[in-house]
Amino acid sequence: MPNLDIFSVSKTYGNIHALSDVSLHVEDKEYVCVIGPSGCGKSTLIRCISGIEQPSSGEICIDGKSVEKTLIEDRQIGYVFQDIALFPHLTVRDNLAYGLAVRQTPANEMRTVTNEMLGLINMRDRARSYPIELSGGAQQKVAVGRAVATGARLFLLDEPLGALDAIVRAELRYELRKLASDLGLTVIHVTHDQEEALSIADRVVIMKNGRIIEVGKPAEIYHHPKTLFTANFVGETNLLEGRISRTESALSTSTIDIAGHRVNLPIHRKKVGQRVVISIRPESVMLSP
């Protein structure tokens, strides 16, 4: 049900432009991953969506309604971050029920919702466990479940798997993705792990210096990046500088002179003499004796 629109949002801290003119539309039930180097503004973006920060300009709408006047607690947003924030003295069941209890939900309704949630996060047999008895991954699932129980359908995940072991993280991201699909959540997931983003996102947003550089499906981002920055930032690549020495418009090919070597490539709309950079993925390079 929730779709999200970000219209031209900027956020400044003194002279620092943490976000500059960011616009993004996220569909209902879409899973969007945001990646970018440290300081690119990805966390500021989700802090603005959550209401923890106010944009300096621009507008954020959930389901077409501006959230400017909506209090944080009324935005029905689930916010999960790297440091897992479960109540250590409460069992899994009581953690899941907490948000409902705060809203003074009747006891029988609370039990029904909590039971349902235990099933959805596949942790019925851990209902009586305390957070410390669970793995980090399981704790994050409880954190998601707790927010879902309170009615949140738009989820902001800030490095939710960042504190976990690499090998556990790889499995857990698929579980998290499946949980989001099963529950019909709309998710914005910030990560610095590109493989995580590529493998689970419907669309990937690349940010740099407070701006969105590119948005696309994972395969587009990896195989057909629109910018040099994306080509270099996502996955490993080899960048070679050269100059167009000849174009063959009939074949839509160009010859590029790279340090004396001639390379023919299927690119067109370039002019002879133009300087270009070509990017070749390591897995596309063949070695032979």
Place this chain on the structure above:
Amino acid sequence: MPPVRFVNVTKRFGKVLAVDRISLEVSDGEYLCVLGPTGSGKTTLLKLMAGLLLPEEGSIYIDEKPANHIGAQDRNAVYVPQRYALFPHLTVLQNVAFGPLARGKPVSDALEIASKTLELVRLSSRAQALPNELSGGMQQRVALARGLASGARLLLLDEPLSAIDARLRLDLRHKIRDIVRQSGLTAIHVTHDQDEAMSVGDEILILKNGRIQDSGPPRRVYRKPASIFVTNLFGGASFFEGIVDNTVGETALVSARGLVIQAPSRMLTLTSPVVLAVRKERVRLSFNQPPEMDNVFKGEIRNIRFLGSSNEYVIRLSNGDSIASRNFAESESEFKVGDEVLVSFREGDVMVFEYPPQGLSKELEIA
């Protein structure tokens, strides 16, 4: 002369055995990666080397001198902690110059060493910043630079890259490796990232519950892992439980829940329960019968995971088991979810393990 040697070293915290009878030797100039899940004793091992913790049992030798009771300051070793621990009131440059100054270098020399080291970690432009003005990743690079600049011959790196952006991490791990080699240092690098360990370690050491599970050059550990746990932690694989039905020459026929898998027969006895493992990249998918494959099974593609340089497939075999396949060669997937495919792999690519006493799933638990 080995800079570090442990003989049966044990360290306890209360009842917890953090490091359990570990013996190891690190050679001069070696880059050793220590890999293991959270709580496996990696950091404790590093702190024992640093002299920040003292062992209950066993002997530690640093440069072949008994070091059980030698404190951190007298070991010629520097421990770079996971959580930077920078001086908040000193600039980046001053933080890095601290080590050389403390070792009695004149101020001008210390500052020069510090600026050179900052260049190595690509932070020259932030030399005058205070730590809290930097991102976490940058702070970690400062901590690394401070360790490098200290002049110690033994560098003890505790998850040096864990807080750094994935893209930068790839560059930096090779950079650290090069710096250590060029400077002739010996380094122990603790990580939980298997790719990192594989790509930079001369040697790797795999820990679980405070004990060494395997150690050796990464290539050897990857190709001939000592156990199911090591296979799973270091590279991962698909696992099958089975029973040896028959052996024909060098080939064992293992029956695995309705499938008959050909595996190398080394030391296998009939009817013994075994676990078979196949690396993802050794599993091929095709629509047509593949030539020269020993094991070919029908399956259905359940999941396709795009990983950039490769696609990973999860296939359900006719007996209900799952197998994973990773294909680095294709740019766009030629298969889609639901496709009926043939799954194939060679006999020589099947790793065979004795069935673990506590069952397979227990062995696959990471933490």
